[in-house]
Amino acid sequence: MLIFTSDIHRQHHSAELDGGQLIPSWECPERIDVTLAALAKSHQLQQPDALDATILEQVHSPEYLDFMATAWSRWVDSGRTAQTAMGFCWPSRLPSHKPPTSIDGALGYYSMGADCGITEGTWAAALSSAAIAQSATTAVLEGEQAALGLCRPPGHHASSDQFGGYCYLNNAAIAAQQLRDSGVPRVGILDIDYHHGNGTQQIFYERDDVAFCSIHADPTTEFPFFSGHTDERGDGPGAGFTTNCPLPPGTGFDSWSEALGHCADQLVAHRVESLVVSLGVDAFVEDPISSFKLTTLDFHEIGHRLAAIGLPTVFVLEGGYAVGAMGSNVAAVLDGYEHE
C-alpha cells in the first residue's frame, strides 16, 4: 500500500496531565518510528505534497485556525516558560459565551482539556499531519484502491474549533471533505480507534453527505467521556448519519466484530462511495491506556473485513500507545486488507 509519512511530526511532543501529574504524552514520536520500521519492508513510503491549506477552513473555524497558528507565540509573549502551553480552566458545561482574549482563557475555550497542549512545534506538525492525510486522499482519488497517511499528531478528537485528545487538526475530516470536494457524492468515515471520535462526529453532525460510524469504549467510563453514546445519531439534515457503537471495558473481538458488521451495514445503507478509516490500534489487548482485548491477529481480520466493504479507502492513523506492538498491528491491518 502507498504510505505517506514525514519527519516533521518530531517537532511535536506535548506534556499531558494524567492522574494528577504532568507527564510526557503517551502520544510520542516513537510511535511513528516503530510503525515505519514495521511497514517499510512491504510498502511504498512517500513524502506528502505541500498542504493546500484551503481545505482547513472547510473543516475548522477561521477563529480556531488563527488561534492555533498564533497560540505558541502568544504563550511565549505572555512570559510563560513551560514547554507545553495548556489552559487551566474550561467552559465546562457552558454552552455559549464570548471567547476570552487572554492566552490562558483562549487555551480553555479552544480545547477540551489538559490531556495535551501546544508546544513550539505543534502547529508545524499538525499542518504536516494534515498534508499527509491530503496526499493519501489525493492518491486514492487518482486511482489507488487504498492509501495510508501516517498522521501524527492524530486528528479525530479535534472538532471544528477545539483541540484535545492529542489532536489539533482533524485529518479524517480533511480527507472526507477532500473526497467530497473532488466529486464523491457520499463519503463514509469509519472510526475504529478505542476512543470515540468526538471531533469528527461534531464536524459532520448536521450533514447527510458524510456518514460517521464509530466503534469505541463506552464514554461513561472512558475518554472523551462527553460524547459517543448510542443516542447521538446526527441532527438536522444529518439525522441518522452518525452511528455510535460504544462497547464496555474488556470487550474482545467477538463483540467488536459485531459492531464492525453493524457499521459496515450503515455505510452500505448510506450508499457511501469512498471510505475514510480513522485507524487507531489502541483497541489492542496490551495498550497501556485502553481496556479492549483485540490481538494482532484480530487486526489482520479487521483488514480483511475493511477490504470486503469494497470501497476506495483512505486510512489515517489515529491512536495506539503500546509502542512496541503498534507497528505490527498497523501492518496486520494493511496485510489483511491487501490479502483478503
Place this chain on the structure above:
Amino acid sequence: MLIFTSDIHRQHHSAELDGGQLIPSWECPERIDVTLAALAKSHQLQQPDALDATILEQVHSPEYLDFMATAWSRWVDSGRTAQTAMGFCWPSRLPSHKPPTSIDGALGYYSMGADCGITEGTWAAALSSAAIAQSATTAVLEGEQAALGLCRPPGHHASSDQFGGYCYLNNAAIAAQQLRDSGVPRVGILDIDYHHGNGTQQIFYERDDVAFCSIHADPTTEFPFFSGHTDERGDGPGAGFTTNCPLPPGTGFDSWSEALGHCADQLVAHRVESLVVSLGVDAFVEDPISSFKLTTLDFHEIGHRLAAIGLPTVFVLEGGYAVGAMGSNVAAVLDGYEHE
C-alpha cells in the same frame, strides 16, 4: 467584630495547574495564619458550631455533594498516587450530556478546570468552611450587626454542581440561603473579590429573592473567563437580579469605587434586608495573580462604604494571594466598617 475560624482548613492544600506547570496552590493555609494574626488583637475569635448540613442541599445538587464526599476515596481506589485528584478533560462548551461514572470523567464533569483539585482533606476543610459561614450567619441572625467567617477554602466559584477556582462549597450562597430560610425576605450578595463569582451567580441566576452584585476583572482577560459580563443579568424570575461590573486590568480605586456605588444602588433598589459580602482582597495592588490597584487605605474606605449601606452583614472570606498583606487588608475592611 465577631470572627469565626477553625484549624480544619489546614487539611486542604491543593496543587494547581498554572502556566503549564503543577504548583502548590496560591490558595494556601498561610493565608488564614496571616489574617488571624492581623485580626486577633482587635476582634473576638470564635470556633464555628457543627455544620447543619441540610443547608448544603439547598445550594448544591445531591449528585455533586455525593461526588465531593466520595471523590478522594474513588481516586485512591482507582490506583492514583498523586496527592491532588484532578480531571484531565472537561465538557468544554458542551451544554448537556450524561455524567461519566469513572473518577477521571466525573472530575471533569463536576469541575471547571485544573486550577485546583481534591486532596485527602479537601472535603473536611470545605465542610468546615461552610460551618464557619453558617455560624457567622447565625450570629448576624441573632443580632450582631456584622460577623466575619474566615472561610477557607473560599466558595464563590463553586456552582450548584461544580468546583473550581479554589472553591468547593459556596459559602456566600450558604449564608444567603440561611438568611432566606430564617425569614429575611430579600437578601443581597455583594462580591468584591477580584474574580467574578460565577458560582454564586449561577446558583441564584433565576431567583428574585437573592440579588447578586459583583465587581471584578473583565472575564475577557481574567479568570473565570466564561462568565461575569455586563449582559448577564439573571433569567426567568431572576431577570434583573444579577449585576456584573467587570473592570479592565489596572483599575484603580476611582473606577472601582464607582462600581461599588452602582452595586449599592442596586441592592437598595432590590430592597434587600440583609447583606452577604464575598470578601476577597485580591483587588490589592500587590496581589501576585491580579491586576487591580487598590491599596490598604482603599480597603479601609471600602469598609466605610459597606457599613454605610446600613444592613446586617455577613462577611465570608474569598480570595487574596498577597499573603503578607492579606491580614492588613482584611483588617482594614473591618476597621473601616466599624468606624464609619
